[in-house]
Amino acid sequence: MARIEPRLLKGFRDYLPEVMIPRVKMLRKIGEVFERFGFEPLDTPAIEYADILMGKLGPEAEKLFYRFKDNGDRDVALRYELTVSLARVVAQYGTDLPRPFKRYQMGPVWRAEAPSVERGRYREFWQCDVDIVGTQSLLADAECLAIDNAVMQAVGVKNFVIRFNNRKLFRGLQQKAGIASDSLMADVMRSVDKLDKIERDGVEKELTGLADLNEAQRATVLEFLDLAKFQSPNSERIARLAQFLAGTTDGEKGCAELSEVLQNAQRMGVPDQHVSADATIVRGLDYYTGTVFETTLTDAPHFGSVMSGGRYDGLVGLFSGKDEPAVGISVGIDRLVTALGELKLLKSGKASAQVLVTVFDESSTQYSLRIASELRSAGISAELYLDTPAKLGKQLKYAERKEIPFVVVAGPDEAASGEATLKNMLAKNQSRMKLEALAAAIAKP
RNA sequence: CGGCUAGUAGCUCAGUUGGUUAGAGCGCCUGACUGUGACUCAGGAGGUCGCGGGUUCGAGUCCCGUCUAGCCGCCCA
Numbered sequence: 001m002a003r004i005e006p007r008l009l010k011g012f013r014d015y016l017p018e019v020m021i022p023r024v025k026m027l028r029k030i031g032e033v034f035e036r037f038g039f040e041p042l043d044t045p046a047i048e049y050a051d052i053l054m055g056k057l058g059p060e061a062e063k064l065f066y067r068f069k070d071n072g073d074r075d076v077a078l079r080y081e082l083t084v085s086l087a088r089v090v091a092q093y094g095t096d097l098p099r100p101f102k103r104y105q106m107g108p109v110w111r112a113e114a115p116s117v118e119r120g121r122y123r124e125f126w127q128c129d130v131d132i133v134g135t136q137s138l139l140a141d142a143e144c145l146a147i148d149n150a151v152m153q154a155v156g157v158k159n160f161v162i163r164f165n166n167r168k169l170f171r172g173l174q175q176k177a178g179i180a181s182d183s184l185m186a187d188v189m190r191s192v193d194k195l196d197k198i199e200r201d202g203v204e205k206e207l208t209g210l211a212d213l214n215e216a217q218r219a220t221v222l223e224f225l226d227l228a229k230f231q232s233p234n235s236e237r238i239a240r241l242a243q244f245l246a247g248t249t250d251g252e253k254g255c256a257e258l259s260e261v262l263q264n265a266q267r268m269g270v271p272d273q274h275v276s277a278d279a280t281i282v283r284g285l286d287y288y289t290g291t292v293f294e295t296t297l298t299d300a301p302h303f304g305s306v307m308s309g310g311r312y313d314g315l316v317g318l319f320s321g322k323d324e325p326a327v328g329i330s331v332g333i334d335r336l337v338t339a340l341g342e343l344k345l346l347k348s349g350k351a352s353a354q355v356l357v358t359v360f361d362e363s364s365t366q367y368s369l370r371i372a373s374e375l376r377s378a379g380i381s382a383e384l385y386l387d388t389p390a391k392l393g394k395q396l397k398y399a400e401r402k403e404i405p406f407v408v409v410a411g412p413d414e415a416a417s418g419e420a421t422l423k424n425m426l427a428k429n430q431s432r433m434k435l436e437a438l439a440a441a442i443a444k445p
Numbered sequence: 446c447g448g449c450u451a452g453u454a455g456c457u458c459a460g461u462u463g464g465u466u467a468g469a470g471c472g473c474c475u476g477a478c479u480g481u482g483a484c485u486c487a488g489g490a491g492g493u494c495g496c497g498g499g500u501u502c503g504a505g506u507c508c509c510g511u512c513u514a515g516c517c518g519c520c521c522a
Binding site: 007010061063064111113114116117119121283284294303304305308332335358360361391392393394395396397398399400401407409411412413421423425428430 | 480516520522
């Protein structure tokens with residue numbers, strides 16, 4: 001019989017238990033933060049009609065779609081992100097949903113791009129989105145910053161910077177520099193976005209390479225760049241940008257919005273040191289219209305943004321015919337888990353059980369079953385050793401390998417006196433106690 | 446798609462100018478230990494050397510092809 005070689009598609013992974021345990025803990029913490037801000041859960045299908053998913057993502061993204069014909073010859077695709085499906089839901093259910101509509105959604109998305117394990121980039125990965133649909137209020141944008149900050153705190157990240165910008169600044173810059181062509185402006189923005197990676201000189205070189213960009217225009221863009229990176233408090237930097245873009249309607253509006261979002265976020269308790277107004281932030285997705293966010297871990301910047309999003313006031317209208325303002329932010333859970341693992345900020349875990357109840361021999365097995373059952377009733381996660389007969393040494397090795405902190409040993413001696421021996425695997429000690437005392441001894445290690 | 450690097454035990458790797466039966470550490474299993482893991486000692490299992498072809502008396506080693514993985518570029522977050 002021909003053996004089938006076990007293997008995975010490039011960019012896809014198995015999540016083994018020791019990866020899943022910290023991962024589900026993190027998902028739970030993130031979900032708790034979302035609910036604390038009043039968001040309700042939503043889920044949507046992984047596969048949808050291709051035209052819906054690809055609606056406004058732009059031609060670059062289209063190449064990265066997993067797209068195929070289903071058995072009924074329908075043109076379908078795996079979702080690329082979660083926001084487009086939200087826009088579809090809002091349009092489809094209309095007034096059945098309250099406004100503002102606040103929902104969170106956690107699930108896998110797929111992109112057929114070059115994977116990079118080192119940077120936590122895969123072809124299948126999870127996003128955790130929160131979005132607010134139906135309000136133009138910049139309180140909503142600020143709330144995204146507050147949620148970002150709260151999520152970072154909840155997962156134990158101390159050193160991070162949320163950089164945010166407003167797309168309107170680029171429209172202002174376009175007006176100020178007199179760049180007529182939108183596609184040329186897109187090229188300019190692409191270069192600006194690379195600033196962190198290729199430095200100012202690299203950007204300047206790229207701009208020089210743009211044939212349609214004249215010298216005066218290049219100088220204007222570079223001046224903008226220098227103001228954007230000017231080292232000063234956020235409010236001062238915004239003020240300088242506002243001065244620079246004065247006279248352009250979009251530029252003035254963008255700077256005013258930037259400033260309002262910043263102030264709102266401050267009042268919501270987001271510490272200044274975690275927020276940076278950074279006018280070089282572009283973000284790739286085509287549908288963003290206003291505020292955009294990116295979050296980088298100061299100690300692991302090579303992972304890129306672990307939480308990002310922005311305002312997309314035109315997306316819902318694509319499905320409903322009537323524009324509705326919306327803003328949201330999304331955690332890249334896989335990057336975050338990989339990064340935290342690298343920074344040793346993840347508590348590892350290999351077992352769900354707090355205690356392993358060993359089985360001793362035929363005559364005392366009943367007693368072990370009873371112990372396991374009583375521990376579970378007391379709310380303790382208790383695993384019963386299921387392979388019998390087995391030497392005690394083997395069972396202890398099993399507990400050690402799974403890093404189960406406690407082991408209960410109960411043979412005929414203990415059974416006779418209604419007791420059990422509780423071993424603390426880490427402290428390497430053990431003590432004998434009445435069955436009734438067991439749960440309490442495990443609960444407070 | 447282009448460039449670079451690498452594929453030898455479950456993992457990390459060694460393997461001389463080509464030369465017997467391909468090794469080490471860790472891990473795993475068994476025993477010393479018929480009520481105790483992490484220490485010690487003894488033993489054991491596990492390899493078509495990525496795959497195919499070529500050169501040679503002889504290839505893990507040299508040559509060609511191919512596949513896979515990783516990195517860089519491109520692209521993207």
